Amino acid sequence: MNEILSTADLYDERGDELASIALQFQDLGGHSSFSGPVRTVKCYEDNALVKTVLGTPGDGAVLVVDGNGSLRTALMGDMIAESAVANGWAGVVINGAIRDRLALAKLPFGIKALGSNPKKSTKTGRGEVDVPVVIDGVHIEPGNMIYCDPDGILVEP
Numbered sequence: 001m002n003e004i005l006s007t008a009d010l011y012d013e014r015g016d017e018l019a020s021i022a023l024q025f026q027d028l029g030g031h032s033s034f035s036g037p038v039r040t041v042k043c044y045e046d047n048a049l050v051k052t053v054l055g056t057p058g059d060g061a062v063l064v065v066d067g068n069g070s071l072r073t074a075l076m077g078d079m080i081a082e083s084a085v086a087n088g089w090a091g092v093v094i095n096g097a098i099r100d101r102l103a104l105a106k107l108p109f110g111i112k113a114l115g116s117n118p119k120k121s122t123k124t125g126r127g128e129v130d131v132p133v134v135i136d137g138v139h140i141e142p143g144n145m146i147y148c149d150p151d152g153i154l155v156e157p
Contacts, residue, residue: 007152029091036090037143038144039064043065043075043128047075051083071115074099074116074119074121081100089109092110092112
């Protein structure tokens with residue numbers, strides 16, 4: 001886990017150098033504070049690319065998944081999250097849903113998502129990896145730094 005200043009302190013220190021995501025994500029992992037360089041997946045109700053990317057070495061990165069805010073299917077569950085932990089990812093920010101929230105809360109891993117749904121997603125592999133995404137009006141690109149804690153999410157261009 002990457003230790004960071006609180007996002008409030010970080011914002012006080014750096015101000016408008018950082019973009020704040022106002023959308024109210026839930027803290028669902030065992031680590032509520034995490035940070036790292038961004039990787040991205042853009043997908044809709046299909047988690048095949050999320051599973052693939054989190055199955056590769058993370059080197060302390062945070063995967064930002066733009067699921068277009070859908071809560072109809074889960075984009076990550078306990079098995080994918082366990083793979084991410086084993087591969088050295090710091091955490092995920094999912095603009096969508098997860099499942100297995102009790103198991104995820106026990107993992108040494110940062111997870112921010114909009115909510116949960118037990119329904120599985122499709123697995124066709126539709127979507128894009130390492131492309132710019134926009135969540136709540138904030139532009140996020142691979143390589144940006146992201147800082148997450150219970151107060152919220154800050155993105156550094």
